[in-house]
Amino acid sequence: MIRVLLAEDQAMVRQGLKMMIETDKEIQVTAEAVNGKEAVELCGNHTFDLVIMDIRMPVMDGLEATRIILSRRPETKVLILTTFNDDEYALEALKSGSRGYLLKDADTSELIRSIRSCLEGGLVLEDQVAANILPKLMNHNAPEEVDESLTPRELDIICRIGEGRSNREISEELALSVGTVKNHISIILDKLELRDRTQIAIYAIRHGLV
Amino acid sequence: MIRVLLAEDQAMVRQGLKMMIETDKEIQVTAEAVNGKEAVELCGNHTFDLVIMDIRMPVMDGLEATRIILSRRPETKVLILTTFNDDEYALEALKSGSRGYLLKDADTSELIRSIRSCLEGGLVLEDQVAANILPKLMNHNAPEEVDESLTPRELDIICRIGEGRSNREISEELALSVGTVKNHISIILDKLELRDRTQIAIYAIRHGLV
DNA sequence: AACTCAATATGACGGAGGTCATGTTTTTGG
DNA sequence: CCAAAAACATGACCTCCGTCATATTGAGTT
Numbered sequence: 001m002i003r004v005l006l007a008e009d010q011a012m013v014r015q016g017l018k019m020m021i022e023t024d025k026e027i028q029v030t031a032e033a034v035n036g037k038e039a040v041e042l043c044g045n046h047t048f049d050l051v052i053m054d055i056r057m058p059v060m061d062g063l064e065a066t067r068i069i070l071s072r073r074p075e076t077k078v079l080i081l082t083t084f085n086d087d088e089y090a091l092e093a094l095k096s097g098s099r100g101y102l103l104k105d106a107d108t109s110e111l112i113r114s115i116r117s118c119l120e121g122g123l124v125l126e127d128q129v130a131a132n133i134l135p136k137l138m139n140h141n142a143p144e145e146v147d148e149s150l151t152p153r154e155l156d157i158i159c160r161i162g163e164g165r166s167n168r169e170i171s172e173e174l175a176l177s178v179g180t181v182k183n184h185i186s187i188i189l190d191k192l193e194l195r196d197r198t199q200i201a202i203y204a205i206r207h208g209l210v
Numbered sequence: 211m212i213r214v215l216l217a218e219d220q221a222m223v224r225q226g227l228k229m230m231i232e233t234d235k236e237i238q239v240t241a242e243a244v245n246g247k248e249a250v251e252l253c254g255n256h257t258f259d260l261v262i263m264d265i266r267m268p269v270m271d272g273l274e275a276t277r278i279i280l281s282r283r284p285e286t287k288v289l290i291l292t293t294f295n296d297d298e299y300a301l302e303a304l305k306s307g308s309r310g311y312l313l314k315d316a317d318t319s320e321l322i323r324s325i326r327s328c329l330e331g332g333l334v335l336e337d338q339v340a341a342n343i344l345p346k347l348m349n350h351n352a353p354e355e356v357d358e359s360l361t362p363r364e365l366d367i368i369c370r371i372g373e374g375r376s377n378r379e380i381s382e383e384l385a386l387s388v389g390t391v392k393n394h395i396s397i398i399l400d401k402l403e404l405r406d407r408t409q410i411a412i413y414a415i416r417h418g419l420v
Numbered sequence: 421a422a423c424t425c426a427a428t429a430t431g432a433c434g435g436a437g438g439t440c441a442t443g444t445t446t447t448t449g450g
Numbered sequence: 451c452c453a454a455a456a457a458c459a460t461g462a463c464c465t466c467c468g469t470c471a472t473a474t475t476g477a478g479t480t
Contacts, residue, residue: 094344100337122337123344127310130340131333134304137347151456164409167437180458182438189438196466197437198408199374205415361426377467388466390428396468406436407467 002119003030003047007039007062008054008081013104017052017081020108027115034058036065043069048076049119052102055082055089063096070097077118090129091136100124146207149191155209157184161197162204212329213240213257217249217272218264218291223314227262227291230318237325244268246275253279258286259329262312265292265299273306280307287328300339301346310334356417359401365419367394371407372414 004021006029008014018029031046033039037060039053051069053062066078080093081102090101099118102111103126114124150158160170167185171178185197194200204210214231216239218224228239241256243249247270249263261279263272276288290303291312300311309328312321313336324334360368370380377395381388395407404410414420 095348099341117337120338121341123341124337125335125340125344127327127332127334128330130335131309131331134333134335134347137344138305153457161408162412164405164412166406176457177459178436179460183458186438186440195374196376198371198411201408201411202372202374202415205412363427386427387429389430392468393428396470399468 002027002049002115004028004115005031005033005039005042005046005048005051007033007036007051007057007065009034009057010054013054017111020111021052021115023108024112024115027112036060036062039065040068043073043076047073050115051076051078052081052115053078053098055080055093063092066093066096066098079114079118079124090125091133094123094133101126101129146209147191150188154184154188154191157181158188158200158204159209161185161200162210164201212237212259212325214238214325215241215243215249215252215256215258215261217243217246217261217267217275219244219267220264223264227321230321231262231325233318234322234325237322246270246272249275250278253283253286257283260325261286261288262291262325263288263308265290265303273302276303276306276308289324289328289334300335301343304333304343311336311339356419357401360398364394364398364401367391368398368410368414369419371395371410372420374411 004027006014006018006021008017014032014034018032021027021029030048031042033042035057036053039051040060042048043051051066053066055062057065062080066080069076069078078096078098079100079102080089080096080098081104082089082093083104093101100114100123102114102124106114118124146155156174157170160173165173167178167181170176171181174181185200188200189195192200192203194203214237216224216228216231218227224242224244228242231237231239240258241252243252245267246263249261250270252258253261261276263276265272267275272290276290279286279288288306288308289310289312290299290306290308291314292299292303293314303311310324310333312324312334316324328334356365366384367380370383375383377388377391380386381391384391395410398410399405402410402413404413
């Protein structure tokens, strides 16, 4: 038996959802909440396999409630429920640790399929939503190409600066003199048109070298 | 009419797929290729709405073929076809610009649904695959929580260090004396248990403050 | 009223960072 | 094989960074 907590402020939507969900004999809505705060409290006192959480609710919204619940009971699966096919929300919903994103206009079979997929470890994502957020996530760590005039040695040193090492530490790790490390850094600063090691560290991280 | 190019080296799979696809009267397999190279050549001479591309093929694999085709005809949709629910491939497939990821054991209705969703701009992703790759993409910019003992002023200065500013620049931007900026930095270093401004910059980026 | 804390300031001090000039040794490519 | 580039080294020099001690102001608390 799958125990579901339904967190949704609109009684009508809640009722409709409950009926749709309980079409499946193995799934039961064992509790309902009208806002995020109630949902958090219920999760403190009871155990649920799945929480279906509306994103817009009074008192405490669904994303914050999700974060709190997962920080206390990480094994709980949370599916975010929303009206809009809004990729901004989708990203936030995923960052908060939810296991997916249900649209309110989904039909019963779609709903059941999503719930079961989620409980089996899947992440439920509309194709349209996926098309919007994946490129964002990929571009975000898009490794802009590194200046190709950099030598292997210089790249190595850039990495170490990006890890927060001092010149002394770098010189010891590479069995060089401190002066040599400084020389390399001077050349790096020149090639990359930067001013100091801090900017090198930023460069290193932004270009995915660390 | 939707024109599909089928790139798959195994004749049997190709035949089966073709029959499943053409269940839908609006979709037609107008060409077939037995490896990536053939697929690329066919795309040069003809126009297709969709390419279904096996990932493992002789001569040229599906990922490389995808990259070449998309560099020449970016409007083409490519769906990658594979046997395994392998997230390593999935990431590569998405990076290559494909619009999703079909499993060979999908049934006919699933297949048709995926094709149509893809042509409508969707990104087709198994829930299990999504569950594997999304955390990877998100962890990269995982906003570990920032030390809460930091004051607003200190956070501000941390951000500016994370942008590569010198003490002098920061003091001018905030209308402070250089000494005050240094004082703040000393306190920041103490609170975060760091050693120098470079490590502060790294902290700022890793915690999503910049 | 007494207290705490954030924010500001000053000046002195030592050390790390970065520049420059110069030179040697290896690697590598034509 | 020779020339160019990369890697390594030294020492002098100056600047910027960060520490420390000390102090003032204003906001909020008890």
